[in-house]
Amino acid sequence: MLFASILAGGxxxxxxxxxxxxxxxxxxxxxxxxxxxxxxxxxxxFDAIYVGVHQDWTDxxxxxxxxxxxxxxxxxxxxxxxxxxxxxxxxxLQAIEADYGVADDHLVVSHDAARPFVSLRTIKANxxxxxxxxxxxxxxxxxxxxxxxxxxxxxxVDIPDRAQMFQxxxxxxxxxxxxxxxxxxxxxxxxxxxxxxxxxLLAAGLPVxxxxxxxxxxxxxxxxxxxxxxxxxxxxxxxxxxxxxx
Amino acid sequence: MLFASILAGGxxxxxxxxxxxxxxxxxxxxxxxxxxxxxxxxxxxFDAIYVGVHQDWTDxxxxxxxxxxxxxxxxxxxxxxxxxxxxxxxxxLQAIEADYGVADDHLVVSHDAARPFVSLRTIKANxxxxxxxxxxxxxxxxxxxxxxxxxxxxxxVDIPDRAQMFQxxxxxxxxxxxxxxxxxxxxxxxxxxxxxxxxxLLAAGLPVxxxxxxxxxxxxxxxxxxxxxxxxxxxxxxxxxxxxxx
Numbered sequence: 001m002l003f004a005s006i007l008a009g010g011x012x013x014x015x016x017x018x019x020x021x022x023x024x025x026x027x028x029x030x031x032x033x034x035x036x037x038x039x040x041x042x043x044x045x046f047d048a049i050y051v052g053v054h055q056d057w058t059d060x061x062x063x064x065x066x067x068x069x070x071x072x073x074x075x076x077x078x079x080x081x082x083x084x085x086x087x088x089x090x091x092x093l094q095a096i097e098a099d100y101g102v103a104d105d106h107l108v109v110s111h112d113a114a115r116p117f118v119s120l121r122t123i124k125a126n127x128x129x130x131x132x133x134x135x136x137x138x139x140x141x142x143x144x145x146x147x148x149x150x151x152x153x154x155x156x157v158d159i160p161d162r163a164q165m166f167q168x169x170x171x172x173x174x175x176x177x178x179x180x181x182x183x184x185x186x187x188x189x190x191x192x193x194x195x196x197x198x199x200x201l202l203a204a205g206l207p208v209x210x211x212x213x214x215x216x217x218x219x220x221x222x223x224x225x226x227x228x229x230x231x232x233x234x235x236x237x238x239x240x241x242x243x244x245x246x
Numbered sequence: 247m248l249f250a251s252i253l254a255g256g257x258x259x260x261x262x263x264x265x266x267x268x269x270x271x272x273x274x275x276x277x278x279x280x281x282x283x284x285x286x287x288x289x290x291x292f293d294a295i296y297v298g299v300h301q302d303w304t305d306x307x308x309x310x311x312x313x314x315x316x317x318x319x320x321x322x323x324x325x326x327x328x329x330x331x332x333x334x335x336x337x338x339l340q341a342i343e344a345d346y347g348v349a350d351d352h353l354v355v356s357h358d359a360a361r362p363f364v365s366l367r368t369i370k371a372n373x374x375x376x377x378x379x380x381x382x383x384x385x386x387x388x389x390x391x392x393x394x395x396x397x398x399x400x401x402x403v404d405i406p407d408r409a410q411m412f413q414x415x416x417x418x419x420x421x422x423x424x425x426x427x428x429x430x431x432x433x434x435x436x437x438x439x440x441x442x443x444x445x446x447l448l449a450a451g452l453p454v455x456x457x458x459x460x461x462x463x464x465x466x467x468x469x470x471x472x473x474x475x476x477x478x479x480x481x482x483x484x485x486x487x488x489x490x491x492x
Contacts, residue, residue, distance in 0.1 A: 137393060137402060139393050139395075142392070142413075143413075143467075144413040144414050144415070144465075145413070145414035145442050145445075146388070146392055146411060146412070146413065146414065147383060147385050147411070147412040147413070147414045147444075147456070148406065148410055148411060148412075149385075149410045149411075149412055149456055150410070151410065153409070153410065153412075153456065154455060154456055155453055155454065155455050155456060156383060156444065156448060156453075156454040156455075156456065157410075158448070159414070159442055159444060159445045159448060160394065161439075163399070164394055164395045164396070164397065164399065164403075165392060165393070165394060165395075166392070166393040166394075166395055166399075167388075167389075167390035167391070167392065167393070168390050168391035168392065168393045168405070169390070193407075196391050196405055198393075198402065198405060199391075199405045202402060202404070202405060207401055207402075208401065208402040209400060209401050209402075210393070210395055210399065210400055210401060210402060215468075215470075216470075219390075222461075224461075224462075224478075227477060227481070228474055228477070231473060231474070231477060232470075235473070
């Protein structure tokens, strides 16, 4: 079976727009998280979608699902997130297992709620890869030269070949059992350091393939990102209107 | 002596805005390259500024300097660029040597014309570092997780510790003699591969320090970057007007 785990556990308010975590801020006609969930619903290939949100925001998220008529095409379940990103992933995986049991062929596509511009093409490429038997990470070619510093961050150790350097995005997709086993095998120190799901898999020696994302699949973190996102939506809508007028 | 080498040698028209290279496109009230040159003139510490532009654009660039009254506070000289980024750097260095001679203490701060949002603070940090005896590169902390792929780009080799990964920007600053000697020592194959000035210095075993830039010091490459830049200028101007109104 195929599941989505949408990560919205943060209470990040770095956008300085009050106390609302960024994933609930409006983008055009609806909250950011609804744009993201729409993409996963539209995909049509998931047996169920799980959303991990901070425990203070579960009721509000549930109310949004009703307001925007989500969950009609495919079940969406709201789960309380954990302290860390990996804890939130684990909470959604445990909820999936509580509802659907444990099986070797239970696969999950995990994605940041704060990346609402993910394309259907990228989601489907993740699904194809994980159904083909490999965990995968969504990346784009590094836009800038990447510089590797020494530990104190004051001098260059290496400027690696840019052709092999990528910027990580999400989705990240894997077998539920593989992630759980890999995470359980980590020490507490490793758990604190390995905040990236694919890094957890790599630490356990599991291969992770690369899926190409798009530069528009940005993570909205700062106030400037949020302004850029509003501009991207406006450009997109004017393109759609132009096409409709042709 | 202290020189600036502003790199505008490209004819890149990836912004799909006609045949004008991006560095000559307007941003608010003047061309991008004039914003960049303004910053270096305002700094007040350069003995002279050299601009490397494609040979088809030298006359036009010269006319812009007159139109925007640049070169009154500090000499600015337009030089024909070369085939590659490093060739354009070398052409500006050779022009400096033709005008001011060769000396051990001739230092250069090199910068992309297409990064008009560079701050005075960043330029001055470069000057301080290179005058202190070290070459330096301007970087910001990597915004995304950086993923290192295998040679074929289809699987992850490593996800290095993000605390040691930076995105390279410019300025890049060094002793003129060090860059010339390092570049001359490269094979043709190395010259084709080492397109980054700091990488040329590293290949010669020279240490390169890191100077922290700002996330706003973006390189304008795509049409979306150009829209973002116009938005950044508008936000900046409204901030300035708000302050003026207080």
